[in-house]
Amino acid sequence: MDGYRVLYLAVPNLTYNSFFQLDFPASMLEENAVKLIIYDVELEQIIQWKN
Secondary structure, eight states: OTTOOOOOEEEEHHHHHHGGGSHHHHHHHHHTTOOEEEEETTTTEEEEEEO
8 A cells, every 4th residue: 555654643651650640541543443562762662652
């Protein structure tokens, strides 16, 4: 598939571990099949990829 790209939402691990664990944001991520890259701001490295 030429030109096909997958979009990921990059979020800091502190944001993921607080805001995205709340019921509403978590259900919206699941319902909309949002792909995530969770990264550590201080280490400047990816912690986790979630499909």
